Amino acid sequence: xxxxxxxxxxxVATLRDSDTVRTTAHTSNAxxxxxxxx
Amino acid sequence: MPVTRTAPTDLESLYxxxxxxxxxxxxxxxxxxxxxxxxxxxxxxxxKRKESPGGARISTAQVHRLGSxxxxxxxxxxxxxxxxxxxxxxxxxxxxxxxxxxxxVIRVSLQTNGLQLDDAWLDLFERHYPELEIGIxxxxxxxxxxxxxxxxxxxxxxxxxxxxxxxxxxxxxxxxICAVTPYVLGRAxxxxxxxxxxxxxxxxxLVPCFDAAVTRSTTVAGSRTPTSRALQRRAIGPTGPAWAVxxxxxxxxxxxxAHHWVADGLFRRAKLEPVVSVIRRLRGLQTRSCxxxxxxxxxxxxxxxxxxxxxxxxxxxxxxxxxxxxGVHTEADVASAQGGSRLLQxxxxxxxxxxxxxxxxxxxxxxxxxRLRFAAAGDEDAYCDHRIRLIDGVAALLTQPDLPPGxxxxxxxxxxxxxxxxxxxxxxxxxxxxxxxxxxxARLQVSANGNINTVGLPGVHEADDLDPHHPQWYExxxxxxRPVVDVLTSGWNTVTYDSCxxxxxxxxxxxxxxxxxxxxxxxDRAEYARTAVRLCRAASRAESSLPGACSLVLGxxxxxCRTTGRIYPTLDLHxxxxxxxxxxxxxxxxxxxxxxxxxxxxxAASVPPSSPCACGGEQ
Numbered sequence: 123x124x125x126x127x128x129x130x131x132x133x134v135a136t137l138r139d140s141d142t143v144r145t146t147a148h149t150s151n152a153x154x155x156x157x158x159x160x
Numbered sequence: 161m162p163v164t165r166t167a168p169t170d171l172e173s174l175y176x177x178x179x180x181x182x183x184x185x186x187x188x189x190x191x192x193x194x195x196x197x198x199x200x201x202x203x204x205x206x207x208k209r210k211e212s213p214g215g216a217r218i219s220t221a222q223v224h225r226l227g228s229x230x231x232x233x234x235x236x237x238x239x240x241x242x243x244x245x246x247x248x249x250x251x252x253x254x255x256x257x258x259x260x261x262x263x264x265v266i267r268v269s270l271q272t273n274g275l276q277l278d279d280a281w282l283d284l285f286e287r288h289y290p291e292l293e294i295g296i297x298x299x300x301x302x303x304x305x306x307x308x309x310x311x312x313x314x315x316x317x318x319x320x321x322x323x324x325x326x327x328x329x330x331x332x333x334x335x336x337i338c339a340v341t342p343y344v345l346g347r348a349x350x351x352x353x354x355x356x357x358x359x360x361x362x363x364x365x366l367v368p369c370f371d372a373a374v375t376r377s378t379t380v381a382g383s384r385t386p387t388s389r390a391l392q393r394r395a396i397g398p399t400g401p402a403w404a405v406x407x408x409x410x411x412x413x414x415x416x417x418a419h420h421w422v423a424d425g426l427f428r429r430a431k432l433e434p435v436v437s438v439i440r441r442l443r444g445l446q447t448r449s450c451x452x453x454x455x456x457x458x459x460x461x462x463x464x465x466x467x468x469x470x471x472x473x474x475x476x477x478x479x480x481x482x483x484x485x486x487g488v489h490t491e492a493d494v495a496s497a498q499g500g501s502r503l504l505q506x507x508x509x510x511x512x513x514x515x516x517x518x519x520x521x522x523x524x525x526x527x528x529x530x531r532l533r534f535a536a537a538g539d540e541d542a543y544c545d546h547r548i549r550l551i552d553g554v555a556a557l558l559t560q561p562d563l564p565p566g567x568x569x570x571x572x573x574x575x576x577x578x579x580x581x582x583x584x585x586x587x588x589x590x591x592x593x594x595x596x597x598x599x600x601x602a603r604l605q606v607s608a609n610g611n612i613n614t615v616g617l618p619g620v621h622e623a624d625d626l627d628p629h630h631p632q633w634y635e636x637x638x639x640x641x642r643p644v645v646d647v648l649t650s651g652w653n654t655v656t657y658d659s660c661x662x663x664x665x666x667x668x669x670x671x672x673x674x675x676x677x678x679x680x681x682x683x684d685r686a687e688y689a690r691t692a693v694r695l696c697r698a699a700s701r702a703e704s705s706l707p708g709a710c711s712l713v714l715g716x717x718x719x720x721c722r723t724t725g726r727i728y729p730t731l732d733l734h735x736x737x738x739x740x741x742x743x744x745x746x747x748x749x750x751x752x753x754x755x756x757x758x759x760x761x762x763x764a765a766s767v768p769p770s771s772p773c774a775c776g777g778e779q
Contacts, residue, residue, distance in 0.1 A: 127561045130422050134439055134558070135727065139446050143266055145186040145236045146455035147448040157363075157431035 167672065168515045174525040175511040176454040178495045185455065186234035186266060189226060190462040190473050191244075193218050193255070198243040200273055200316050201388035203307045203395055204339065204369055204403045207242055208378045210477045216465035217247045220258040222485060226463060227262040230491055236267040240473070245276045249284055256288035269293040271337070273308070274323035275316060282330050294334045296324065300351035304344040307403050313387035327360035335363035340413050341403045348416035349424075356426045365433040366417060368410040370530055372400040373537055407534075407546030415553040416565040422557060438554040441522040442574065443718075443727070452524040457507055458498050469494070471504060474529035479503040503532075510535060522574060523547045548573075555716045559729045560689055569696045570775045575715025577679070577732060579620075582657060585721040585728055588625050589683060592655050595629040602632045609663045612638050618665060620674075625657070640750070643758040644678055644733070651765040654691055657681040657719060657730065664747045673743045676735040676750060681719060681728060686769075691731055693773050694764045700774035702760035707749035709741040712757065733757075 172180055178187065196207045197214035227235070237259055245252065259265045268289055274296045285292045298320050299305045305317040327334050336355055338344070344351050355364050377393040380386070395402040405413075418435045421427050437447040450456050450472075460472040463485060470481040482488075482497040498504055507528035514525040526547055534543040556568035582588060591597045602624040605616025613621040626636045628649055637645055640661025648654050658679035665671040682688035695714050702712055713734040718727045735753050737746040 126425050127422065129425075130427055130561075131558070133427065134443070137440060137443060137445055141446065141448075143184055143186050143234045144181075144446065144455065145234070145267060145448055146188050146450040146453060146459050147236075157436050 169520065171508065171512055171515060172454065174454050174514055174520060175456050175508055175528070176458065178458045178491065178498060181455070181459070183232065183234070185459070186236045187230060188236045188238065188450075188455075188460045189230075190238045190240045190460065191218050191223070191255070192240055192242065192462060192464045192473070193244040193247040193251075194242050195464050195466070196242045197246055198241055198273070199246055199275060199310075200243070201309060201311045201386060203309065203388065203392045204341070204371060204401070205378070206371075207473070209374070211379050212464065212468075212477060213466065214242060217251050218255065218463065218465045220254045222463065222465075222467070223255055223258040224262070225485060227258075227264060229485075229488055229494065231264060233264060233491055234266045235262070235264050237265055237269070239268065239270045241271070243273055243276075244270060245272055245281065249280070253284055253288050256285070256292070260289055267291075267293070269295060271295040271297070273297050273316065274320045277323040277326060279326070279330075282326070282332065294327070294332060295337060296320065296327075296334050297337050297339075298324070298355070299339045299341065300344050300347070301354045304338070304341070304347075304351055306343050307339070307341060309388050309391065311386040311388050313391050324358045324360050328358060332360055333362045334360045335365060336361050337365050337367055339369050339403075340366050340405055340410050341369045342405060342409075343403075345405065345409055345413055346416075348413055349420045352417050352420045352426055352432075353424070356430050361430055363431045363433065364417075366410075366414050368407070368530075369403050369405055370407065370410070370533065371404040372406070373533055374401045374404070407542045408549070411546040411549040411553070412566065414550060415557070418554060418557055419561075419565045422561055434550065435554055438522070438551055439558070441524060442551070442555055442558070442576075444521075444576075444578070447524075451527045452522075454524065456511075456525070457504055457528055458495075461494070471498070471501070472529055474527065475503060475507075475532070476529075506532060510540075517544075518573075518575070519548055519551055521576065522551050552716075559685070559716060560692065562689075569692055569714075569773045571696050571699050571773075572692055572714045572716050572731070575713065575717055575732060575734070577658075577677075577715075577717045577730075580658075580679075580717060580730075581720040581722050582625060583721075584723040585681070585719060585726065586724070588627070588657070589655060589681070591629075592627040597629075599627075599630045602626055602630065602636055604632060604636050609665060609668070610638060610640075610661065611663060612636060618663060618668060618671065623658075627655075640754065641676060641678060643754060644676075644761065647758055647761040647765065648678060648680060651762055652691070652694065654687070655681045655683065662735070662747065662750055664743060666744075673747075675737065675746070676754070678733045679717070679719070680731045680733070682731065688729060688731065690769050693771055694761075694767050695731060695733065696773045696775055697767050697771070698757070698760040698764035701763055702756050705756045705760075707752045707756070709738055709745040709749040710735050710753035711738040712736075 195214035259268050302317050308316045380389050421432045437449040437452045440447045441452050457471045462470050462473040467485045469483050469485045510531050511525045514520045531543050534540045551574050555574040603614040606612050607616050607618045609618045611618050613623040615621050626633050638661035641659045645656050645659050660677050662676035663674045665673050682691050699712050713736050715732040717730045717732050719730050720727050
């Protein structure tokens with residue numbers, strides 16, 4: 123469990139802002155862009 | 161709304177009017193391709209409750225007109241319903257071609273119940289708009305999908321599963337919208353495992369059925385009542401519909417799902433919303449979800465086949481209507497209609513309350529459409545409470561993942577300190593525990609107001625990072641906070657990275673007073689958990705003895721290393737003015753409050769490492 127959590131935190135640490143155009147997603151649209159590094 | 165001690169921000173940072181953004185910001189347009197027309201009859205459908213005429217289809221001429229009205233603005237388009245695929249293959253192909261031909265359309269997505277999806281549809285998408293993003297509505301497993309039925313009352317679930325399996329074979333990525341109803345409550349692990357088992361699913365969005373205000377079934381068009389509407393009537397009781405959940409139930413379900421998403425490693429396969437949006441906001445990053453950003457109802461438009469152009473489809477109609485598409489010629493016309501909309505004025509008015517909320521930078525003010533419903537029912541606090549619960553719960557998950565959902569400390573609140581950074585955190589931690597490391601002389605200057613920093617000025621300025629082995633350690637700590645720092649470093653053996661005794665700045669008109677605080681930097685996860693429990697225990701002991709003008713606030717925050725960029729979780733302790741007290745009263749009581757706090761912290765030093773929180777976890 124500790125290893126899984128460490129991996130999760132490492133993944134969270136890679137989050138960045140990189141949208142060149144900001145968009146807003148309406149509630150009912152499950153945006154399918156990848157959140158994270160098969 | 162919680163008691164606030166936060167300086168107000170401007171409304172536009174929480175709710176941006178369209179006129180305040182430009183070419184770098186898209187407008188989201190929901191195309192209701194056939195209005196409310198749908199090939200199934202889910203009991204909770206919000207679109208059919210509007211009881212507007214369906215049947216007609218949006219034309220390519222309307223799509224082109226929309227593109228020309230917003231010619232200077234990026235557009236993100238959602239094909240929506242009802243069920244958009246009931247518009248037929250020929251019309252969908254024409255619409256996709258029209259969207260592909262418009263240079264300002266940067267993204268097109270489709271939200272479908274999935275029943276019609278087959279190879280022919282997927283081939284059509286690939287021919288006419290290969291980048292089309294697909295969203296499927298599926299409320300978890302078979303039991304969770306009990307509200308999703310055909311007009312004959314039969315479940316749609318088996319056919320949606322077939323569609324997801326087809327999408328997997330075709331290597332398409334899809335997002336799933338999972339409505340949170342009583343049929344999934346308490347079963348987050350099963351629901352998450354089931355949804356993540358489909359190779360096609362790379363996003364799961366948990367959306368709440370906050371429908372307690374629904375009191376009657378949807379009107380039937382025609383003389384014969386379909387079985388589904390009979391089921392719907394039976395499901396609506398005197399206290400609302402059986403599919404509704406409370407904000408508290410929704411927040412708890414999301415946190416339970418988040419726990420499994422992390423612990424079971426599902427994060428490797430799929431994104432979970434709104435959890436990822438909360439994480440991004442906790443980290444100060446932008447998110448696309450309008451519930452967490454300032455791009456709210458003024459950046460979301462809905463177009464119906466009969467030319468009605470309005471705001472977000474979550475808002476009540478006809479009040480959300482802005483104009484007829486044929487009656488507007490420019491973006492400025494739309495912005496003008498938004499400015500004159502009584503409903504949007506009410507939405508902005510609700511968000512105004514958030515400008516002084518402690519959670520506003522993370523929460524982003526939520527969904528005005530839902531808040532309007534809660535406000536009408538006189539229960540807006542329930543909405544705000546669930547947002548706070550979500551934020552505190554996800555913040556706890558990022559630091560104490562081994563705690564089961566609902567067991568994290570109710571006293572520890574997300575209280576980001578910004579800016580909060582240090583030159584080299586790991587070097588500082590290593591130095592703290594090693595008396596043999598050479599230490600450079602510290603630059604200590606004292607301001608006329610008692611601030612100790614490198615420049616000797618009031619306000620937030622750089623201060624050298626000292627440790628107890630440094631010869632100038634005591635000299636570098638403001639005297640009013642020294643007893644607290646002493647207990648935390650000597651009694652608890654914790655690392656303090658920042659401290660402030662509080663400064664009234666009474667002689668500096670225009671300067672906001674600074675209140676007492678200490679920042680603790682746990683060395684590892686186990687020390688974080690142990691320190692959190694001790695802080696809760698100390699707060700429990702101190703609360704009844706603190707003088708009236710001071711209140712103790714325990715915060716979770718983060719410290720960023722400027723050298724490596726790594727983010728370290730911290731636990732911060734603040735003595736703040738109690739609700740309704742003035743700054744002068746606070747500073748009059750502060751010395752007594754520090755004494756009470758110091759005694760409580762010293763007593764908590766003997767709390768065994770495995771002890772539970774004094775609060776017994778979330779209440």
